[in-house]
Amino acid sequence: MYNKNLKVTFAALALLAAVFGTSQTAQAHCDSLDGPVVHAARAALSENNVNLVLIWVQPDDDDAITHAFERTLAVRKLNPEARELADMYFFETLVRIHRAGEGAPYTGLKPAGTDFGPSIPATDKALATADVEPVLKLLSAKTERGVRDLFKNTLAKKKFDKNNVQAGRGFVKAYVEYTHYVKSIHDSAASEAAGHFPETAASPPAAHPHK
Known part of the structure; x- marks a missing residue:
């Protein structure tokens, strides 16, 4: 039985x-x-x-x-x-x-070895070694590069012929991506982390286009 x-x-x-x-x-x-x-x-x-x-x-x-x-x-x-x-x-x-x-969706198990980018391994290694400095350096390098690239792109498009609508729209798009990127970083740093965040496979820092 x-x-x-x-x-x-x-x-x-x-x-x-x-x-x-x-x-x-x-x-x-x-x-x-x-x-x-x-x-x-x-x-x-x-x-x-x-x-x-x-x-x-x-x-x-x-x-x-x-x-x-x-x-x-x-x-x-x-x-x-x-x-x-x-x-x-x-x-x-x-x-x-x-x-x-955690209020997050579940869509199945991912295979071992899935690349989630450098942030997750860095956070886990920091806990294993009791040293958070590499995490801080990683974040600093990523955010600085993102801000500099978007700033440079926006600055280059700032001076446009006011009668060139296409060029003006190019500036606006760059401006929105630049300002939204900085704001998203600031807001994330200023808010208390809670719950789950959508961690996806490795990808470059995303810009935040205007909708």
């Missing part, structure tokens, strides 16, 4: 894993197979300690995660194939609920 129940559970987990794993993209490094949430999930399963993953979800989700954890532990005992699928189901469930708790 016990084995029969495990097989039923395994079938249910397989279905859920298929449903939750259809998308190939996600929005944050927390969604990747080598991200901190999945890392915590692997440790929890290895040590049989659900507390290692509960810190990644909201208190209201403790029961759901604990239930999924217990089901996963049971199915892992069947065979290596069941173990692999059960683990993936748990990873998907944990990350999905983690994202929902």
